[in-house]
Amino acid sequence: MPRLSKTRKALLNTMMKESIFEATTAVLCEHGIEGTTMNRVAEAAALSKSSLYDYFHSKEDLLAFVSDRIVGPFLRMIEDLVQADLPAPQKLDTILRHALDDSVKHKAVIRLLAQADHSRQVKRSTRPRILEAVTAIYEQGIKEGSFRPHNPAYTSRMFIGCLTELFELQMSSDSDEAATEYVGILIGAVREGFSIHVAKERREKFQ
Numbered sequence: 001m002p003r004l005s006k007t008r009k010a011l012l013n014t015m016m017k018e019s020i021f022e023a024t025t026a027v028l029c030e031h032g033i034e035g036t037t038m039n040r041v042a043e044a045a046a047l048s049k050s051s052l053y054d055y056f057h058s059k060e061d062l063l064a065f066v067s068d069r070i071v072g073p074f075l076r077m078i079e080d081l082v083q084a085d086l087p088a089p090q091k092l093d094t095i096l097r098h099a100l101d102d103s104v105k106h107k108a109v110i111r112l113l114a115q116a117d118h119s120r121q122v123k124r125s126t127r128p129r130i131l132e133a134v135t136a137i138y139e140q141g142i143k144e145g146s147f148r149p150h151n152p153a154y155t156s157r158m159f160i161g162c163l164t165e166l167f168e169l170q171m172s173s174d175s176d177e178a179a180t181e182y183v184g185i186l187i188g189a190v191r192e193g194f195s196i197h198v199a200k201e202r203r204e205k206f207q
Contacts (some may be wrong), residue, residue: 029108029109038052038058071126078130081094087144092095093139096187162186
C-alpha cells in the first residue's frame with residue numbers, strides 16, 4: 001500500500017506540474033513577462049494561490065521551471081543520442097531537426113524568456129553538458145571514418161554556435177521559413193561540407 005501511495009503521489013505531482021506549465025505558458029503569451037503573476041497563473045491552472053506556492057516559491061522559480069521544461073527534454077535527447085547505435089552524422093542531423101522543431105513549437109515563450117534573461121541563465125547551466133555530448137559524437141565520427149581527423153572540441157563549439165544562431169534567427173523572424181532553410185543548409189554541411197568536389201565524390205561512392 002505505501003508503494004502504491006507513493007506512485008499515486010508522484011503521478012499527481014507530474015500532472016499538477018504539467019497543468020502549471022501549460023497555464024504559465026498561456027499567461028506568458030497573453031500578458032508577457034511583466035504581466036505574468038502568480039495570481040494569474042494560479043487562476044489559469046484552476047489552483048488557489050497557496051497551492052501554487054506549494055510547488056513554486058516565486059515567479060522566478062516558475063519561469064526557471066518553464067525554461068527547464070523546454071530545454072530539459074532537448075538536453076536529455078542529445079545525451080541519449082551519444083549512446084545510440086547510429087552513425088555520427090545521423091546523430092547531428094537528429095539534433096538539428098529537434099532544435100528546429102523545438103524552436104517552432106516554443107517560439108513565443110522562448111522569445112519572452114530571452115527578454116527576461118532566462119535564456120542566458122539556461123545556456124550557462126546546460127552548455128557544458130551539450131558540449132560534452134556533441135564532442136563525443138564528433139569523436140565517434142572520426143573513429144568510424146565519417147569525419148576527417150580534427151579537434152572535436154572545436155567543432156562541437158562551432159556546432160553549438162550554429163544551434164544558438166538558429167534560436168536567434170527564430171526570435172528575429174515572424175516566419176519559420178528562414179530557420180527551416182538554415183537547418184537544411186546545416187544538415188547538408190554536416191553530411192557533405194560545402195565543397196562541390198567532396199559532395200560529388202560522396203554521391204558517386206554510394207551510387
